[in-house]
Amino acid sequence: MFIKKYKGLLNQSALYGLSIFLMKGISLLMLPVYTRYLEPADYGRLEVLVVFSNVASILLGFGLVEALYRFVGLANSFDQKKQQASECLLVAGVISIISYGFFHFYSDNLLPLLPKGINEEEIYLLGVALSVGGLINIPMAWLRITERAALFFVISTLKVLLQVSLTFYGLVNGWGVISILFAGAISSVFVAAILCFIQIKETYITFSIRNIKSIIFYAGPILIGGLASFSLSGMDRWLLAEFFGAIEIAAYAIAIKFALVPTLLIQPFTLWWLPKRFSVLKERSGKVKNAHFATIGAILSALICGAIGLIGPVLIRLLTPVGYHSAINILPWLLLCNLLKMLTDLLNLGCFIDKNSKTQMNINLLSCGFGAILLITHIPTYGIEGALFSLIVANIVRMLLFYHYSQKRIYLPYKLSYLASAFSVAMIATWLGQINLSNIW
Numbered sequence: 001m002f003i004k005k006y007k008g009l010l011n012q013s014a015l016y017g018l019s020i021f022l023m024k025g026i027s028l029l030m031l032p033v034y035t036r037y038l039e040p041a042d043y044g045r046l047e048v049l050v051v052f053s054n055v056a057s058i059l060l061g062f063g064l065v066e067a068l069y070r071f072v073g074l075a076n077s078f079d080q081k082k083q084q085a086s087e088c089l090l091v092a093g094v095i096s097i098i099s100y101g102f103f104h105f106y107s108d109n110l111l112p113l114l115p116k117g118i119n120e121e122e123i124y125l126l127g128v129a130l131s132v133g134g135l136i137n138i139p140m141a142w143l144r145i146t147e148r149a150a151l152f153f154v155i156s157t158l159k160v161l162l163q164v165s166l167t168f169y170g171l172v173n174g175w176g177v178i179s180i181l182f183a184g185a186i187s188s189v190f191v192a193a194i195l196c197f198i199q200i201k202e203t204y205i206t207f208s209i210r211n212i213k214s215i216i217f218y219a220g221p222i223l224i225g226g227l228a229s230f231s232l233s234g235m236d237r238w239l240l241a242e243f244f245g246a247i248e249i250a251a252y253a254i255a256i257k258f259a260l261v262p263t264l265l266i267q268p269f270t271l272w273w274l275p276k277r278f279s280v281l282k283e284r285s286g287k288v289k290n291a292h293f294a295t296i297g298a299i300l301s302a303l304i305c306g307a308i309g310l311i312g313p314v315l316i317r318l319l320t321p322v323g324y325h326s327a328i329n330i331l332p333w334l335l336l337c338n339l340l341k342m343l344t345d346l347l348n349l350g351c352f353i354d355k356n357s358k359t360q361m362n363i364n365l366l367s368c369g370f371g372a373i374l375l376i377t378h379i380p381t382y383g384i385e386g387a388l389f390s391l392i393v394a395n396i397v398r399m400l401l402f403y404h405y406s407q408k409r410i411y412l413p414y415k416l417s418y419l420a421s422a423f424s425v426a427m428i429a430t431w432l433g434q435i436n437l438s439n440i441w
Helices: 007-024 031-037 040-061 064-073 078-113 120-131 133-145 149-172 177-203 209-232 235-244 246-259 261-273 277-281 286-319 327-346 358-382 384-409 416-434
Strands: none
Touching (some): 007 149, 007 261, 031 040, 031 149, 031 286, 040 078, 040 120, 040 133, 040 177, 040 235, 064 078, 064 133, 064 277, 078 133, 078 177, 120 133, 120 177, 133 149, 133 177, 149 177, 209 235, 209 358, 209 384, 235 246, 235 384, 246 261, 246 286, 246 327, 261 286, 261 327, 277 286, 286 327, 286 416, 327 384, 327 416
């Protein structure tokens, strides 16, 4: 009975898990290679580029994936679903052309806005990958919506193999940071071409001014809120690099890599569930089902964070040189920040069901603005400790706001007592991970 009930979840999640592990987990597996061929200063510079990439991808993504989930999930027929997906891809294509033109002609104009040490060639190569991001994300989201996890896995594997091969070749030949950016650009363009061909063959390209206006109207506030969320997902590293130099954030960047592992491991579930929750809401007992699966995801998130808190320090010692080991003491606090973000994403359905997304935008503007103020006032004086304090406080505020307004819009009967138990187990596991066994002996 259990297997029958969760068969779809188990099958889809297994393939999504492998796919996400390949796409995002490979950076963690390549960590010993990166730290061998890159000096801490180079690795810190790479982390600044990653932060820039995160901000730019929010801007260029334009909230289209979230809009796709919403409009396709609530569509009444499969033909309507295809039309919505087609129009989202069309908007992504327009953004791709405009953004590539900008990076091609004006990459040098971005240099004064970035910390020192970054050059025009690095910005251009990063820009190529960023420009086609929407042409990857929309078709991949369409594959998830139509529950084709096997094809999702094949394409993910293809991208990773190409990117890792080119990266390794470049690092061995002394290209440094350029090798990673070049590999990302080539693999992104190649995969975007394949994905666009697949989706256009299925959905064609349709154009409805009314529908595109609805998509833009819904996605716009998500874009604004996403840009505001930069304060909680990159501004810390940006300010640390500005005030203390890129070399000083190398260990902090390593801790971030390990703190993001829970997001990587829970994504098989979220990739299956988040696009599906809107359609489930329309089913009989849809609210109960939504609360049930969201609680399962929240419990898994807490337990995975605890597991990484337990074994993360050992892995940091094994995979990185001694100069990066200070990341061990930073890891628990970044894991807490990441757990708060994961819980926010799982317990916020009520904020996303309306035809506009102003609620999300306002919450993100308020909480992330508060976080930005904390970061600006605390990092120059307290450094990494100030960054961690600011991020934790701001993420708590953000989670509580999303939960409150989501429940106010649609009350879902979450089993929070189970979540509290899982959180307690995670805290104990993380505390045990911080104990140095050599000190005990």
